[in-house]
Amino acid sequence: MxxxxxxxxxxxxxxxxxxxxxxxxxxxxxxxxxxxxxxxxxxxxxxxxxxxxxxxxxxxxTGGREVAAPGTAECLLGLSAATDAEVDTVFARAEAAGATVVERPTAPPWGGYSATFADPDGHLWQVATPPGQS
Incomplete structure (x- = not known):
């Protein structure tokens, strides 16, 4: 496919x-x-x-539909990571490439380990390990 x-x-x-x-x-x-x-x-x-x-x-x-302004969050793109270290690595690469930091790597209360950043056009990315996997 x-x-x-x-x-x-x-x-x-x-x-x-x-x-x-x-x-x-x-x-x-x-x-x-x-x-x-x-x-x-x-x-x-x-x-x-x-x-x-x-x-x-x-x-x-998109057939004439209105395009969201830069920085408007319409979706969150997600990348799965196998380990906390992989989250840290991807986040560091994104920051070095010019990403805007939204949330530095952290262990949220619901579990897992994640970080969120925005690309130069404001599209949001979250890289995370699933709860119970890190």
Whole structure:
């Protein structure tokens, strides 16, 4: 089965490409004149690709629906981690790549271990171990 492709708006394709490259995700496709694949897709895993559509054209892709302002949380993208150390590693990579820190790695009262950050376009990510797994 082909991967799910989740499309997200971006204000800057080059910046989005650099952030996700530095986070450790590979981009797929042939580079355009700006050196970034068009369309910009990064591989999260075999089942999920993220596709970044310039914010100005996102409404065209979504049938004219309003595009949320940068930093508006419409969804939370989640990455599962096998260990607390893996949460720390992914979070450190994201912060080094320019993520905005939302919540540093912590053990929440409901269990597990997690950290939350926002990419340069404000899309929220949480990397976490499930309760009872860490």
């Amino acid at each position: 082909a991967p799910v492709i989740l499309a997200l708006p971006t204000d800057d394709r080059v910046r989005a490409h650099a952030f996700y490259r530095d986070l450790g995700f590979d981009a797929v496709g042939t580079p355009a004149e700006d050196g970034v694949p068009e369309p910009l897709q990064v591989v999260v895993n075999d089942g999920l690709h993220l596709m970044f559509v310039p914010r100005g054209g996102f409404g065209w892709v």
